[in-house]
Amino acid sequence: MTWETTFNQLMDALLPQLHEDEGMQLSLTGEASQFTRFNRAKVRQTGSVTKGSMVLSLMRRDRTISETLTFTGDKGLDWPRLLKSLHALRAELDHLPSDPYLVLPSGTATSREVYSGALLSPEAVAPTLMPLLEGLDAAGLYAGGRCVRAYADSIGQRHWFETETFTLDYSLFTAAGQAVKGTYAGRHWDDTAYASTLDASKTLLGRMAQARKSLARGQYRTYLAPAAVAELVGMLSWGGIGESSIRRGGSALGPLHRGDRTLSSKFSLLEDFSQGQVPRFNPQGELAELTLPLIDAGHLRNTLVSTRTAKEYDLASNWADPSEALRSPVMSPGDLPTADVLTALDTGLYVSNLHYLNWSDRPNGRITGMTRYACFWVENGAIVAPIENLRFDESLYTFWGDALLDLTQETMFVPEVGSYEYRHLGGSQVPGLLVDRFAYTL
Amino acid sequence: MRTLDSLTLPADWVGIRLMQERSSQRSLRNGLPETNRRSRLEGAMVEVMVNGQMGYAATNHLTVEGLRSAAQRAFDHAQAAVRWRIHDFRASHIRPTVMGIYQSPVEQPLDAIAPREINDVLARICHGLKVSDKIVQTVATASLHEVDTWLVSSSGSQIHQRFSFVATHFGATAQDGAIVQTRSHNGPRSQCYQGGWERLQGSDDLWASVHRVGEQALELLTAEDCPELTTTLVLAPDQMMLQIHESIGHPLELDRILGDERNYAGGSFVQPEDFGSLRYGSELLNVTFDPTVEAEFASYAFDDTGVVADREYLIRNGRLERGLGSHESQARLGVPGVACARATSWDRPPLDRMANLNIEPGDTPFAVLIGSIEDGVYMEANQSWSIDDQRYKFQFGCEYAKRIRRGKFAETLRNPNYRATTPQFWHSLVQVGDRDTWQAFGTPYCGKGEPNQIIRVGHGSPVCAFANIEVFGGAA
Numbered sequence A: 001m002t003w004e005t006t007f008n009q010l011m012d013a014l015l016p017q018l019h020e021d022e023g024m025q026l027s028l029t030g031e032a033s034q035f036t037r038f039n040r041a042k043v044r045q046t047g048s049v050t051k052g053s054m055v056l057s058l059m060r061r062d063r064t065i066s067e068t069l070t071f072t073g074d075k076g077l078d079w080p081r082l083l084k085s086l087h088a089l090r091a092e093l094d095h096l097p098s099d100p101y102l103v104l105p106s107g108t109a110t111s112r113e114v115y116s117g118a119l120l121s122p123e124a125v126a127p128t129l130m131p132l133l134e135g136l137d138a139a140g141l142y143a144g145g146r147c148v149r150a151y152a153d154s155i156g157q158r159h160w161f162e163t164e165t166f167t168l169d170y171s172l173f174t175a176a177g178q179a180v181k182g183t184y185a186g187r188h189w190d191d192t193a194y195a196s197t198l199d200a201s202k203t204l205l206g207r208m209a210q211a212r213k214s215l216a217r218g219q220y221r222t223y224l225a226p227a228a229v230a231e232l233v234g235m236l237s238w239g240g241i242g243e244s245s246i247r248r249g250g251s252a253l254g255p256l257h258r259g260d261r262t263l264s265s266k267f268s269l270l271e272d273f274s275q276g277q278v279p280r281f282n283p284q285g286e287l288a289e290l291t292l293p294l295i296d297a298g299h300l301r302n303t304l305v306s307t308r309t310a311k312e313y314d315l316a317s318n319w320a321d322p323s324e325a326l327r328s329p330v331m332s333p334g335d336l337p338t339a340d341v342l343t344a345l346d347t348g349l350y351v352s353n354l355h356y357l358n359w360s361d362r363p364n365g366r367i368t369g370m371t372r373y374a375c376f377w378v379e380n381g382a383i384v385a386p387i388e389n390l391r392f393d394e395s396l397y398t399f400w401g402d403a404l405l406d407l408t409q410e411t412m413f414v415p416e417v418g419s420y421e422y423r424h425l426g427g428s429q430v431p432g433l434l435v436d437r438f439a440y441t442l
Numbered sequence B: 001m002r003t004l005d006s007l008t009l010p011a012d013w014v015g016i017r018l019m020q021e022r023s024s025q026r027s028l029r030n031g032l033p034e035t036n037r038r039s040r041l042e043g044a045m046v047e048v049m050v051n052g053q054m055g056y057a058a059t060n061h062l063t064v065e066g067l068r069s070a071a072q073r074a075f076d077h078a079q080a081a082v083r084w085r086i087h088d089f090r091a092s093h094i095r096p097t098v099m100g101i102y103q104s105p106v107e108q109p110l111d112a113i114a115p116r117e118i119n120d121v122l123a124r125i126c127h128g129l130k131v132s133d134k135i136v137q138t139v140a141t142a143s144l145h146e147v148d149t150w151l152v153s154s155s156g157s158q159i160h161q162r163f164s165f166v167a168t169h170f171g172a173t174a175q176d177g178a179i180v181q182t183r184s185h186n187g188p189r190s191q192c193y194q195g196g197w198e199r200l201q202g203s204d205d206l207w208a209s210v211h212r213v214g215e216q217a218l219e220l221l222t223a224e225d226c227p228e229l230t231t232t233l234v235l236a237p238d239q240m241m242l243q244i245h246e247s248i249g250h251p252l253e254l255d256r257i258l259g260d261e262r263n264y265a266g267g268s269f270v271q272p273e274d275f276g277s278l279r280y281g282s283e284l285l286n287v288t289f290d291p292t293v294e295a296e297f298a299s300y301a302f303d304d305t306g307v308v309a310d311r312e313y314l315i316r317n318g319r320l321e322r323g324l325g326s327h328e329s330q331a332r333l334g335v336p337g338v339a340c341a342r343a344t345s346w347d348r349p350p351l352d353r354m355a356n357l358n359i360e361p362g363d364t365p366f367a368v369l370i371g372s373i374e375d376g377v378y379m380e381a382n383q384s385w386s387i388d389d390q391r392y393k394f395q396f397g398c399e400y401a402k403r404i405r406r407g408k409f410a411e412t413l414r415n416p417n418y419r420a421t422t423p424q425f426w427h428s429l430v431q432v433g434d435r436d437t438w439q440a441f442g443t444p445y446c447g448k449g450e451p452n453q454i455i456r457v458g459h460g461s462p463v464c465a466f467a468n469i470e471v472f473g474g475a476a
Helices: A003-017 A075-093 A122-133 A191-207 A226-237 A243-247 A254-258 A307-313 A338-345 A396-402 B002-006 B064-084 B115-129 B206-221 B237-252 B254-258 B327-333 B366-371 B422-427
Strands: A022-039 A042-060 A063-070 A110-115 A137-153 A158-173 A179-186 A222-224 A269-272 A291-296 A329-331 A348-361 A366-379 A382-386 A391-395 A404-415 A427-435 B013-029 B032-050 B053-059 B099-103 B135-153 B158-176 B179-184 B191-194 B229-235 B287-289 B312-316 B357-359 B375-387 B393-405 B408-414 B417-421 B429-432 B439-448 B453-461 B464-472
Touching: A003 A022, A003 A042, A003 A075, A003 A137, A003 A158, A022 A122, A022 B064, A042 A075, A042 A122, A042 B032, A042 B064, A063 A075, A075 B032, A122 A137, A122 A191, A122 B064, A158 A191, A179 A191, A179 A348, A179 A404, A191 A366, A222 A226, A222 A338, A226 A329, A226 A348, A226 A366, A226 A396, A226 A404, A226 A427, A243 A307, A329 A404, A338 A348, A338 A404, A338 A427, A348 B375, A348 B393, A366 B375, A391 A396, A391 B393, A396 A404, A396 A427, B002 B013, B002 B064, B013 B064, B013 B115, B032 B064, B032 B115, B053 B064, B115 B135, B115 B158, B115 B206, B135 B206, B158 B206, B158 B439, B179 B206, B179 B375, B179 B393, B191 B453, B206 B393, B206 B408, B229 B237, B237 B254, B237 B312, B237 B357, B237 B375, B237 B393, B237 B422, B237 B439, B237 B453, B254 B327, B366 B408, B375 B464, B417 B422, B422 B429
Parallel strands: A042 B053, A063 B032, A110 A158, A179 A366, A222 A348, A329 A427, B099 B158, B191 B439, B229 B375, B357 B453
Antiparallel strands: A022 A042, A022 A137, A042 A063, A137 A158, A158 A179, A222 A427, A269 A291, A269 A329, A348 A366, A366 A382, A366 A391, A404 A427, B013 B032, B013 B135, B032 B053, B135 B158, B158 B179, B158 B191, B229 B464, B287 B312, B287 B357, B375 B393, B393 B408, B393 B417, B417 B464, B429 B464, B439 B453
16 A cells, blocks of 8 residues: 555544544655765665654644554554544643644645656665775765655645655865865656766865865955755755744844845846756645845845744735745846856855855844865965865845855756755756855955 | 574574553643653564674564564675674674563652653643743643663573653743743753653752743843853853763764764764874863763663673873773774763664763862962853764854852853864863762764664753853854
8 A cells, every 4th residue: 555545544533533623634744765884985875765744733622632653554453542642632622722823624625646667776875886985085875765745634735745856965175184075866767867977076076185274364265166056045944934934033134124124136036846856845734935025136025924823914825835935046146157157256265065154143144153074265266276274254134135146157057955853855056156255354 | 582482583683672651741832731641662673683784673563473574674684794804703702692671760650650640740840931021932841751672582681671751841931032042951851861760759849940941042132142252161961961972972983983973964073093002182072971870862772782881981080091892893893992882772773872971079179269269151941052073173052151250150141152173172071060069961862873863861060160262152
C-alpha cells in the first residue's frame, strides 16, 4: 500500500469520528532517504532513514490543539495511534484558553503533484561517487530519496506533494586547508553531469593553491556570488519579510516599511512556485499564488502574511507559511554579464560563499557573518590570490541599498541541502551581486 | 532482544537503539495562546558493522519484521561501502558491552501537571512582563519532553535511560518609535534543565525575574548605545554559556579535527598535536566535560554507543588535555576523548557532541571582581552569535550591559557586542568568579552533522572577566 493510499484511508476513517462542532486538519511529512557521508574521499557514515510523522490538529469553537505522531504507512499500525490521539486532544481542548486568532479550515483547494526521479540505488551510491573522488581531499554528503508533504482537512481539502530528489553537497580541500564548495542536485542522476561538476570544482581548487592574502579590516568593493547572495536572502526569513515581525518590532525591514530607509531600484524579490520545487500549499492547506512580488524595484510591495497574522491585524492573507518564511524566493537579475564580473569588480573581493550569518542589529538590518570557501583578492580585473577569511558586519540597507552597483544577468538555483528533522526542499534562484563597499571587521 | 537474537546476518556487530519521545509545547504571546502542541514519536536506529564498516537504517516500523528489514538494509549499506571505509572499527572497545540504567531527577513529574495549570502560569508571566504600554510584546513558553532510550547489541549491551527535560522561556519587547529592544530570561531558551515542573514553578525568584525582565526591556529604550572601545569585558554565566559552546566546545570536537564536519559546520583551528601541549587560555581556565551534574540539561550515564559517561577535564589550568571525541574518533585520531557519541533522535547516527561542558569556578567573589575593574563593560544574555568555520574569529551580541566605572556598575548600555579571536580571548581571561557566581544553562538547539542534527547541551560557568576586548554597539 502506498503512503498516499494510507494517508487518504486514515483521513477517511477519521472524518466520521469528528463531532459536528469540530474542525480538523491532518498533515504529513515523510521521507525514505539514503545518506552517505564522506571525508577524505572515504565513507564515514552510510545508511538510510525511512520515517513519517503526522500532525493532527483539532479545533472546536475558539480553541485548538495539535499532536505530532508517528506515521509508518501501515494503516494497521497508524490508525490506533491516530484515534487515540483524537480522543486525547478532544479531552484537553476545553481546558485550553480561548484563541482569538484561531484559523479554521476554509476553502476548496485540492492539489496533487508527483515528481518522479531516477536516483542512484543505495548500493550504487558509494561505487558511483567514490572512484571520481580518489586522490582528492573531499568531504560531503550525498542525500537522495523520496520526500512527501501532504494535507487533508475536515472540509474536504486535500493536497499531496511527492518528489524524488538528490543533493550531492561537497567540499574539496588543498593541502593547506583552502577549500571550494560544489553542489550537484536534481531529480535525475547523470554520471556525466557529476563528473563535469566535479571537474569545475577541481579547476577552481587549482586557483586556491596560492598563498593566502591577509587583508586589513575595512570596506572593500565586493562581488558576492549567487551562493553568498542566497545566504543573505535567507536572512529575510528570520525577522525580515514576515508581516508579524514587522508588526511586532522584530523585523530588519521595519525601517523600509516605515519609509526611514530605502533600497536600490535594482533590487527585486518575489516568491515564485512555478518551478515546483516545493509544495504551494502550506500546513493549513492554503494554496499560495504562483508568484507574489515582495520587494519590487526597492519598494516593499508585499510582506508574507499568514492567515493567522491577517486575522490578528485585520489584513488580507497571502497564504504564507505560518512562520512567514520564504519558501521559493527568486531575486531578479541585473545587467552585468557573469563573464564580466571580474572586470566590473576591478579591484576588490570576490566572495563565493558566506557562513554563519546572524543579525548583529536586526532593527537596523545589520548582519554579521564570515567569508568562506573560494574567496579571492582581485586587482585590475584579475584574481591575485585567495584570502584569509574575513568577518563582515554590514547593513542590508547598504548592500541592497546605496552600495548596490549591479546584479548579474544570469541567476543560479542554489538548492537547499539542509536536513534538520527531514530533508529540506527547494532553494533560492538568485543572481550575483556587485557592491561598491562591504564592511569587513575582523 | 528477541529481534536481535533472531538475526542471522554475517555481521561483526549489530546494535538497536530504540527511542520513544513524548512532549508538549505551550506558548503564549501577550497572554493569548500561540501554541498548544504535543507529540508522541518513536522509532529505532539499527546499526550493523561489516568488516569494520558501519551501516545504519532507521525505521519507525517497530515490528519484528520492520526491525529485521532495517537490519538487512543497514547490512547492505555497510557492505556496499566497505571498500571505501574510512577506518576499520572492529576493535572491541568501539561498541563496549555495558548494562545499566539512568533516570533524570524529577520532583514533580510532568504528566502530573494539568495543561490548564501550565497555561495559567504562562499567562501570569505575560501579564507580569507588561510593565508599561511601551512593552509591545510579551512571550512565555514551556516545553516538556520525556524520552526513553533502549540500547541493545549483539555483544550483550542492555541500557535503558529515561530523561525528563524542561525548557522554559519568557521575554518582553519594548518599542519607542524606531527603537526596539528585547530582554528575556537569561537569553533565548537558555532555561533548559532535566527535572520536572519544579524547574519553573519551584523557582522562588520567578516573579521577581519576570518583573525585572519587563523593567529592563523598558530601561533599554533610553539606554546609551554600547560605545566602541577596547576594555575589560565581564560576562555573566548566561553569555558564558554561548562563549563556551562556540569557542571551546566546537573546536575541541575530534570529528571536526578529523575533517568529518568540514563540508558543513567546519573544521577547527586546533590540531591533533595540540592535545597535551596547547595553552588554550590563561592559567585560570579550567573546563570539564561533565554529564554527571544533577539536573544539568545534557546529563546522562551512557552515550548513544553505550560508553559509560564520566567527568573529565578538557582544559586544566589553561592547558589542553583532551578532546570531545567518541571511541570511534579516539581510535582514528589517537587522542583522548570522552563519552560523547550522541544522536539527536532514533533517525540519526551518533556523532561527537558536547554534553555538559562547564567552566569550573574560581575563588573571586562577584563584588571583588567588579570592584577591581577601573573601567569596563558587563554583559548579560546572548542575543547574536556568529563564528567562523575554524572556530577562530567570532562576534557575539548580548541583550543587556552595564558600564563599569571605578569598581561599580554605572549606566546601562544597549546593543552590546564584542569580537575577538578564540586564542586571544581565552588568554585574556583575568578573573574567574567563585562558586556563588556559577550558574548552569542549556540549549536544545546545537546544530551539526550531515544529515543535520540538533542536540541538547548544558553549560555552567562562573562570571568571568577578560582584558582588552573590543566592544561596540548597534546601528548601521
